[in-house]
Amino acid sequence: MKWAAILGITVILVLMAMYEWPKMDKKMKKEKSAFVAITIIGWLLAMLLVFFPDMPGPTQLVDAIYKPLGKLLEK
Amino acid sequence: MIEKGKISAFQMGVMMYPTIFATAILSLPSIIAVQAGRDMWLSPIWASTIGFLAVCIAYQLHKLYPKETIVEYSVHLVGRIVGKIMGLMFIFFYMHLNGFIIREYGEFVVGNFFVKTPIIVVIGSMVIVCAFAVRGGVEVLGRCAQIFVPIVIILILLIVFLLSPDLKPIQIYPIMEHGVKPSLMGAVVPSDWFSEFIVISFLLPYLTDREKGMKWGMISVFAVMLTMVLSNMTALFLFGINTVGFRYPVMVAARYISLANFLEHLESIVMAIWIVGAFVKISVFYYVIVLGTAQWLKLTDYRPIVWPVGFLLVLFSVWVAPNVQEMTRVVGTSIPFYLLSMQVAVPTLLLFIAFIQKKFRKKGRAKG
Known part of the structure; x- marks a missing residue:
């Protein structure tokens, strides 16, 4: 099942690249590298989330930082 | 400039x-009611001061750097390295926040x-629709909003009108039974919605009539405040203090409507309000992220990164919270302070630095 998820994610990203790549100019090197970089970050994060769905995220960090203030609102 | 489109101040x-109101209509009344009880209709009024403040800060910063957004001028204000870190923080912050918004939409x-x-299907299809709108640029977003917002307002008023036979205004008494404090505590959570008005600092540079930006920003804050008071009052008049028990009071209220055994199942209206509002809200934040990222990386065009950012947004919406209970808890406790510090404290600091720099520059010129 996990391998199916990985396959699906990869297919979506490839489709995305196929849609977007021809629309970019040849001169737009920076845009292309930004596109590739963000896509790779997305792919890696997706892999992590597939294998560790309970991975702590930014929300846990925020919650840890603001907990003393957040307690004011708890009832 | 990356964005070539222009919108009017009215469209902004x-x-x-x-952008502020969409997610507030459903879950906010019960979150406020936990703190404020019967004074829940007062809380949005206190909270709106944060909205007016945010519009003021955004406009003052905009006057100093009329052609730039907050990601760009933070580099001028606090230096290259700190400014870049700040820009990245803003981009990450809005990505996180938009993850919350999309998740809330999906859960509802x-x-x-x-x-x-x-x-994931509900979330994914919404993000795809928003991605097409964002690719169209700020003009398309402005026109979408112009078409959808009147519909939303009419539908909200229709719900309140149809509920009016069942509303008991007597529920409002006693006003301020325990002093001002409960309503002020209840104002903390809605004030983070109002602090989202700092988003206009990403839109102000693309206005055709900049001097009206402040005016329409203020009118928008006021309209949001009125609508929040209206939705809170409706919930209060209908359910009284029991509003606390419902996750989506307005939704339950709409289900409750039954006129002459003929007009029933009007929750589809709430659904329509929600989807249209959430579409504009998600698109605006999505646009802010894409534009901010493009400016942070100094790209010549933001359109190439729309789809990859959309994919990241879907991931963030899954990542923000393990389940809906945890999400509601975080939104009711620590997230308001996170939003306030990122959207009010940081811009205030930037404005402060800007004023000091301006003073020193003037002194330097007088000496030289």
């Missing part, structure tokens, strides 16, 4: 209205209507 105001739709649909 109209765009900001659902799945929880109430499409019970058997996987949430």
Whole structure:
């Protein structure tokens, strides 16, 4: 099942690249590298989330930082 | 400039209205009621001061750097390295926040209507629609808002009108039974919605009539405040203090409508309000992220990164919280302070630095 998820994610990203790549100019090197970089970050994060769905995220960090203030609102 | 489109100040105001209000209409009344009890209709009024403040800060910063957004001028204000870190923080912050918004949208739709649909399908289709709108640029977003917002307002008023036979205004008494404090505590959570008005600092540079930006920003804050008071009052008049028990009071209220055994099942209206509002809200934040990222990386065009960022947004919406209970808890406790510090404290600091720099520059010129 996990391998199916990985396959699906990869297919979506490839489709995305196929849609977007021809629309970019040849001169737009920076845009292309930004596109590739963000896509790779997305792919890696997706892999992590597939294998560790309970991975702590930014929300846990925020919650840890603001907990003393957040307690004011708890009832 | 990356963005070539232009919008009018009026369009900006109209765009900001659902951007703040969309997620507030459903869950906010019960979150406020936990703190404020019967004074819950007062809380949005206190909270709106944060909205007016945010518009003021954004406009003052905009006057100093008329052609730049907050990601660009933070580099001028606090130096290259700190400015870049700040820009990245803003981009990451809005990505996180938009993850919350998208998740909230998905949870509501799945929880109430499409019970058997996987949430990722609901979220994914919304993000795809928003991605097309964002690719169109700020002009398209402005026009979408202009078409949708009147519909949203009419539908909200229709719900309140149809509920009016069942409303008991007597529920409002006693006003301020325990002093001002409960309503002020209740104002903390809605004030983070109002702090989202700092988003206009990403839109102000693209206005055709900049001097009206402040005016329409203020009108928008006021409209949001009125609508929040209206939705809170409706919930209060209908359910009284029991509003606390419902996750989506307005939704339950709409289900409750039954006129002459003929007009029933009006929750579809709430659904329509929600989807249209959420579409504008998600698109505006999505646009802010894409534009901010493009400016941070100094790209010549933001359109190439729309789809990859959309994919990241879907991931963030899954990542923000393990389940809906945890999400509601975080939104009710620590997230308001996170939003306030990122959207009010940081811009205030930037404005402060800007004023000091301006003073020193003037002194330097006088000496030289």
